[in-house]
Amino acid sequence: LTVTSFGRIGNSFNASFWSAQPSCEYTISPVRSHIEHLFNGGLWIGGYRNGQGPFVSTAAIDRSFSVEEFTQPPDSGLTERSSLSDSRYYSPRAISHQDFVADYTDSNTTNPATGQRILDHVPLNVSVHQESYAWEFPIADFFVVLSFNVRNTGSTPLDSVYVGFVNDFVVRNTNYRLPNEGSPFYSGTGVGYVDSLRLVYGFDAEHRAQDMPTDTYISMKLLGVDPMSSILPSRSDILDSLNKFTHFSAWQFRASTGDANLFSPADDQQRFEKMETSTPSDYYLNPSNASYLGKAGNRYTLLSVGPFTLMPDSAVTVVFGIVAAPKFNTGNPTDYQNNIAASRQTLNDNATWAQRTYNGEDRNGNGVLDPGEDLDGNGKITRYIFPNILPPPHMRVVPGDREATIYWDDTPENVIDPLLNRKNFEGYRLYMSKPGYDFRGLQDPLVEAASFDIVDSLGFDAGLPARLVTPKQFAGDPNKYTYQYVVPDLLNGWQYLFGVEAFDKGDPTSGLPSQASTRATAKVFPGTAAAAGDSAAVGVFPNPYYTHAVWDGTGERERKIYFYNLPAKCEIRIYTVAGDIVATLEHSGTTYNGSDIQWFQHYSSDNTQVFPGGMHAWNLITDADQAIATGLYLFTVRNTATGEIKRGKFLVIK
Structure with a gap:
């Protein structure tokens, strides 16, 4: 507004x-x-x-x-x-x-x-x-x-x-x-x-x-x-x-x-x-x-x-x-x-x-403090009071080959509700989008993927997931993640949105229903992690590439293919069969997230998407700023650390 x-x-x-x-x-x-x-x-x-x-x-x-x-x-x-x-x-x-x-x-x-x-x-x-x-x-x-x-x-x-x-x-x-x-x-x-x-x-x-x-x-x-x-x-x-x-x-x-x-x-x-x-x-x-x-x-x-x-x-x-x-x-x-x-x-x-x-404190809305309504004891109506809403857990999603692993911590579990004077945590809900979360205008692409709650005769009594023996930590991230949940059978190269929320027990005595925290969310693209050695074969998908693949946008600059099984740092060169260089791409697995091409600027505009480290997108636009034509193309991948060069080819059909 x-x-x-x-x-x-x-x-x-x-x-x-x-x-x-x-x-x-x-x-x-x-x-x-x-x-x-x-x-x-x-x-x-x-x-x-x-x-x-x-x-x-x-x-x-x-x-x-x-x-x-x-x-x-x-x-x-x-x-x-x-x-x-x-x-x-x-x-x-x-x-x-x-x-x-x-x-x-x-x-x-x-x-x-x-x-x-x-x-x-x-x-x-x-x-x-x-x-x-x-x-x-x-x-x-x-x-x-x-x-x-x-x-x-x-x-x-x-x-x-x-x-x-x-x-x-x-x-x-x-x-x-x-x-x-x-x-x-x-x-x-x-x-x-x-x-x-x-x-x-x-x-x-x-x-x-x-x-x-x-x-x-x-x-x-x-x-x-x-x-x-x-x-x-x-x-x-x-x-x-x-x-x-x-x-x-x-x-x-x-x-x-x-x-x-x-x-x-x-x-x-x-x-x-x-x-x-x-x-x-x-x-x-x-x-x-x-x-x-x-x-x-x-x-x-x-x-x-x-x-x-x-x-x-x-x-x-x-x-x-x-x-x-x-x-x-x-x-x-x-x-x-x-x-x-x-x-x-x-x-x-x-x-x-x-x-x-x-x-607020004026529960019956009559404009005066009736007996039992002055919760803070200051003698006047305090408005805009909410039941205590749990904070969302800290969350991180790590994409992998055809899967994603969701990590979150237990910070909501120890929050004291000041009105109830007790902990009121009940459980977690996990959400995910379907493949194709690439379109603007969706009111809410998330659907519930899993739910966990304390065994206490409330809700489904599903129990909480097993806590990690040692909390998971990531370099540069101060959070210690207590839980993990693996989502299998994902499509590599497709955009997924994941969310985690905490919810409380509510308070039947005062008529308050169970409330959920805001959702912590993260966008990821499943795919191959950065290759640890030089044994993995590099490749391209889809191959062959047909004009207007399902995940493409609307124009020439909103097309994409992916190179996969890449080293953490490497140089990708694309050639015609005659040996002319078409495009050169620099890949850094720790920082790359696709934001250099228009598709991601358009459909992942907040620039928070996470890539798996061994995958790089290309929009089929040459270094001379032209769309490539139908044909067979060759490519090389040079490992920046070792100098090892791998080769491959792909076909474009328009």
Whole structure:
């Protein structure tokens, strides 16, 4: 999710940022899906100043990515913090694994950074302290928290104040559909609202087979208001009251004809009316309504809460969450494609986790500390509390000839859960991809390969794998690996992704399910290790090579063959049958990972893949930067250490 320093999220698919910087992509781990969910979104604050108005200050009202009505001094920007002790942004003040913090105001009528006048802007005179929070925990990697502390910095009261957030959800698989397509790209999203959850959501309402999977939801949820007393006349029935003070509105992009309820607001008066009222429920609950919001379209949605009264120097904090989820698969293909209540089960669960995270010690969400809730004893609500998540084990994968050996350590086994005051480790799960993990856009190529858990009447009681008698160590690696698992029957030269995660017992007493750590992952290419002597025969595969082998990419520079049984250090020379040198390759088994050719730059772009040491790829491009022709080719391999030369040949058929 792109977060800015002036109240806006998303990047409007601006060519200066996108697609290297996602707008709102889900999923992004273990590989980027390139499924986008948001054009842009932004903070709205509306109200009356000294009885005059209404005035509405906005961070986003249209497709522009430029700063609107919230501004900062030049060079202010975002401050990053992290609660992770090994992060370069570590701060004891951090709330999450990645905080972004910004301060801005609506008080300026000219932009301090550019000197340009802000058109049609009447300030409310409020300042905003914005913080966003994101965690890498598996129970939290599907939501981002957006917190806005709104303060009246003027000298007169503000009344009938509403705080809202507007979003233009655009759910598209950008592996197949791109923003430069224009209106058809933006007009395929349906939206809906769940009033009991204070949740507005968007989804792909076209679901065209040729567009490939976009089976995900994006949503915004109002998590809370602090202090609750700023909006509620009494503390009785407090959550139901908060729901009643929450409003959902939707409108067609730039609409001024058709259904008047869906007209795009053109000025502060119309924007304020959207903030203080709600779109009739028939528009999102009744599919037979001609203006049903669940149909494909291009719409803005607004989630707002109020009214508040802000005296000079008083403030209120309003917290939203951006929550994503895959559609829940009921087993019925029609259910999976359509937006039915059952398909939103995972979205509802994820939204509940976001709410539970925000509530923290305030378990029932009533805005006060009830008996037994003050876990840290500081007399105030501590929010954003997670059950202790185990760290992933340290992991290393060593590729071999038609196999890979996974090593990992036992660090998760000794972690004490501070809430339970005991160790809570239960086991490990191992994952791997199938051959052909070479294609971008996969949401999750990993499938479970093995599972181990303590024999304790929980889970399958499979037991943990046998510990190595002596922990395995590698040169230059400080970790001591306690376990190993050999994966046989792999295909040499193919890319595989492996993962290991630890999981805990959960806590049935408090209703916490078992949770897994983040996955430690590694990419490897099985093949021959560096030849220890000069007895092994060198070779090439595939041989013969036919144009567009299964593992090839799309162009001349995304082809590859492999030389194997190579010495640790050697020089490879390729010749025509006439004796002309075609290409010269230098091989160093300890460092080579294929990153010198385009296939690996494209399909293993993070440059972390591991080779076995005795295998080297070539893209069939000559030293003169030309693609080779059909024919028989000769090659030599000279061992740099011994001077021994071996020979071979291969055939290329185009």
